[in-house]
Amino acid sequence: MFRFALPTKIIFGKKCVKEHAAELHTLGKKAFIVTGKYSAKLNGSLLDIQEALESIGISYILFDQITSNPTIDQVRAAAQIAREKKVDFVIGIGGGSPLDAAKAIAVLATNELDDQQLFTGPYPQPFLPVAAVPTTAGTGSEVTQYSILSNANLETKTSIAHNGIFPKLAFLDARYTAKLPKRVTIHTAVDALSHSLEGYLSVKATTFSNIFAEKSLQLLGECLPYISKDPTLEIREKLLYASMLGGIVIAHTGTTAVHSMGYSLTYFKGIDHGRANGLLLAEYLRFLDVSYHEKIHTILQLLHMKTIDEFAAKMHHLLGETDTITAEEVKLFSEKAAGAANIANTLLPPTEQELAAIFQKSLKFVS
Numbered sequence: 479m480f481r482f483a484l485p486t487k488i489i490f491g492k493k494c495v496k497e498h499a500a501e502l503h504t505l506g507k508k509a510f511i512v513t514g515k516y517s518a519k520l521n522g523s524l525l526d527i528q529e530a531l532e533s534i535g536i537s538y539i540l541f542d543q544i545t546s547n548p549t550i551d552q553v554r555a556a557a558q559i560a561r562e563k564k565v566d567f568v569i570g571i572g573g574g575s576p577l578d579a580a581k582a583i584a585v586l587a588t589n590e591l592d593d594q595q596l597f598t599g600p601y602p603q604p605f606l607p608v609a610a611v612p613t614t615a616g617t618g619s620e621v622t623q624y625s626i627l628s629n630a631n632l633e634t635k636t637s638i639a640h641n642g643i644f645p646k647l648a649f650l651d652a653r654y655t656a657k658l659p660k661r662v663t664i665h666t667a668v669d670a671l672s673h674s675l676e677g678y679l680s681v682k683a684t685t686f687s688n689i690f691a692e693k694s695l696q697l698l699g700e701c702l703p704y705i706s707k708d709p710t711l712e713i714r715e716k717l718l719y720a721s722m723l724g725g726i727v728i729a730h731t732g733t734t735a736v737h738s739m740g741y742s743l744t745y746f747k748g749i750d751h752g753r754a755n756g757l758l759l760a761e762y763l764r765f766l767d768v769s770y771h772e773k774i775h776t777i778l779q780l781l782h783m784k785t786i787d788e789f790a791a792k793m794h795h796l797l798g799e800t801d802t803i804t805a806e807e808v809k810l811f812s813e814k815a816a817g818a819a820n821i822a823n824t825l826l827p828p829t830e831q832e833l834a835a836i837f838q839k840s841l842k843f844v845s
């Protein structure tokens with residue numbers, strides 16, 4: 479048995495915002511545009527959206543203060559403005575951070591919630607509709623029902639997971655990703671890889687979600703040799719497509735232990751989200767290989783690799799020198815990961831001791 483639903487209308491291809499501007503009409507008459515501080519102004523995405531809105535007579539307010547790993551305070555401040563300005567819908571433009579922020583703002587613009595309720599509900603009012611324009615190729619947030627925020631109360635990253643925050647519309651134009659710095663290209667591609675790989679190894683994986691995971695892994699396997707060498711627009715488009723497929727996967731399977739563990743590396747050590755996952759992937763595969771050799775063999779085949787050692791070497795080549803971890807960090811991060819919600823999606827959820835071993839083997843252990 480499987481269940482599958484994707485409420486997002488996906489519009490993919492060069493100049494798709496301009497050519498399909500009229501789609502935005504369905505969301506309302508006044509937009510709240512959410513971006514990071516710089517990149518959306520430089521890569522053409524913000525201008526395309528502004529021109530699209532102007533061409534169909536939709537007014538807008540711009541909020542351009544979202545940072546990487548957005549905080550609860552940031553989305554509250556933005557939602558306050560969205561409410562005062564009486565906007566009808568939210569457009570997130572950027573990497574996963576502005577897209578996730580846009581979703582949280584859509585929740586808070588119509589609901590008075592304390593910090594705990596923000597993640598758990600109940601949500602008395604329907605949310606504002608969201609449109610998403612990704613400018614990195616990694617998170618797949620444009621097609622997921624997740625918004626992941628830095629949560630100072632719990633000292634980790636916490637997800638809002640609710641069908642009401644699936645973007646109604648997603649515009650994917652790889653031209654926006656053309657000038658992504660090498661570091662962001664690699665880290666975000668590794669996040670996409672992590673989504674499809676984890677989704678394939680999730681207890682919630684189905685024959686249908688695996689179609690998306692397998693295609694995504696195959697495309698990422700084709701792209702990996704090129705991602706550290708100023709990829710062509712053709713490769714960029716493949717990465718964006720593979721990342722979207724990875725998003726569709728995790729929308730159905732959830733993420734697993736790798737994401738549970740990676741959140742601490744990001745929250746406490748400031749390691750980029752995709753990099754955090756990438757550092758952990760090889761040891762996670764070794765952990766599951768004992769019981770799920772066939773599945774892992776399939777993943778490696780799709781990536782055009784033969785062994786986990788080869789996979790580990792590729793990750794090392796892409797990510798460069800491994801970050802360090804101390805004994806105290808191993809203890810704290812393993813405790814946090816063991817208590818994370820998504821760890822239960824893992825085919826064989828690691829115990830706290832096993833999580834500690836994966837951390838210790840994945841990073842450079844310093845006493």
Ligand code: NAP
Nearest residue numbers: 514515516517546547573574575613614617619622624626
């Ligand atoms: P990001 O934090 O959104 O952006 C990283 C950096 O890249 C920022 O400095 C940003 O600059 C810059 N940037 C973005 N697009 C660019 C472009 N086209 N050209 C040049 N620079 C660009 O990174 P991300 O990896 O995409 O997103 C990570 C976040 O997504 C994390 O919070 C993670 O937890 C979350 N996530 C969500 C889901 C989900 O399903 N919702 C899944 C996985 C991860 P500006 O700040 O100036 O824009």
Ligand code: FE
Nearest residue numbers: 617669673751
């Ligand atoms: Fe992720």
